[in-house]
Amino acid sequence: MPDVRTFVLVTDRPDRSAAIVTALREIGICDVVGPEETWRDRQELAGVVSDLTLSRPEADHCLRSLKRHLAGRNLPVICLLRRASQDALRHAKSLGATVCMPAYVPPETVAAALANQVGIIAGGAERAVVQGVARAGEALNGLLAEARAGQPVRMGAVEAGLGPILTAVQEGGLARWLDTVWTHDDATYQHCLLVAGLSAQFALHLGFRHDDQFRFVRAALIHDVGKARIPLEILNKPGRLDAGEMAVMRTHAAIGHAVLLAGGETDAMTLSVVRHHHEMLDGSGYPDGLSGDAIGDMVRLLTICDIYAALTERRPYKKPMPMADAMAILAGMDGKLEARLVQSFGEAMAATG
Ligand SMILES: [Fe+2]
Ligand SMILES: [Fe+2]
CATH class of the missing domain: 3.40.50.2300 (Response regulator)
Incomplete structure (x- = not known):
């Protein structure tokens, strides 16, 4: 029975x-x-x-x-x-x-x-999403734990989480992915999995080649690996960060880049995404104040996913921002983000069930 x-x-x-x-x-x-x-x-x-x-x-x-x-x-x-x-x-x-x-x-x-x-396996689409979040979450947690402990990160372990993310978003739909990820308490975990899901949807929508889908989602999943070295009282502070705390928080981009280099990462796009995902086209970003053409296409795409994920994150203690409001904020960042790509991102979001 x-x-x-x-x-x-x-x-x-x-x-x-x-x-x-x-x-x-x-x-x-x-x-x-x-x-x-x-x-x-x-x-x-x-x-x-x-x-x-x-x-x-x-x-x-x-x-x-x-x-x-x-x-x-x-x-x-x-x-x-x-x-x-x-x-x-x-x-x-x-x-x-x-x-x-x-x-x-x-x-x-x-x-x-x-x-x-x-430990029940749910049906069809739900199963793809629950398994995708679990596999990607395991890969992410392993990476963050190694980075936190100052050990060399093993990227091989991360690869196992990438296929399930793409499968989950394709078979289960982005909306299901977001709903599942939003229920997780840990802010960094939730954020990285949100960015990974959004990036998968964006890559699929843009018609990336299969290997480029993987590379982009891989970069998205690990883009904030440097946060593993940021003190938890700053990382998980519920309110606004003061100037000193913000300065510490901003070190995560360069730290992440250094962590990956030390782990033997050689993919230039991935290294660039991790270091430069907070750069803005007008030069107002960090850590290097890059502007215009110095910021690559993949970085520009990831930055849009990153900001959207941060705006729409869900914490049990605050009201969620409606997705339309987040899109309006992105559209208002003309000059910092590439308007054409923001529009394309909006189309990718609208295309999801
Ligand atoms: Fe970041
Ligand atoms: Fe981020």
Whole structure:
């Protein structure tokens, strides 16, 4: 008999739970309970999705009780956060949340994240995306860990993550890729995977040759490897950086370039993308203040993907910027970015489902 898993959706607004239940029933049995659930007879549970207002005492009590009854089980608990704040995120983690997502994410993404946590292979397009994010994420984490530890980076390990990114974006669509990546808490991880997905879509849209698609996505995935050497209190600071912190942050481009050189990287385009992705056509960028023709085409393309990813990143504690607003900001950067390429990027984004 196939192994059917049982999930529980615990919610205090059952009127809005139908769509989540439908998505969860794609991956197993789903019971819907309220915050009065005691969890006493739930030893067979495979995972929980909480759609509770965590500031309410009954929600807090309910999730503490879940944690107590299923202690030591490593049970996936996905918390949908209704309030966007760092405190809400910390509170949810303290109550046993293994993944936190803003409450507005599509139900299919919640189900895909849960499926991923319990090791279920989801169907077709979802599977391509969940696997693509997992493989690319592994490759990226390995690279960042080596760079952080001051070890030579092994680019061979990164190659394994590139095919799955292109497959995921082609088969699952960029929108699914973005929805999945946006749920990740770690800012650098989320950012690099966003840029990689956007670059894959851009390369496919521009009709790059197969090997050029790989080279471009490879450069995109690793473009911020230098951030592995930036102190976490600066890297993950929620508010604006002061001038001193900004100066430290800006060193990541030259550091990344040095890290790759030390690791034996020889591809000139990749080295250029990593060092120059913050240069602007009018010479106002860093680290070298390059302008005009000194900035190569691939760097220009990557810079557009990079800025778009930064504008549209999602953190549980802030409101996301609508994609149209991000495109308007890019279009307003005429003189810094190549207008023709920004337009082409907009077409690539519009072409995605
Ligand atoms: Fe960067
Ligand atoms: Fe970046």
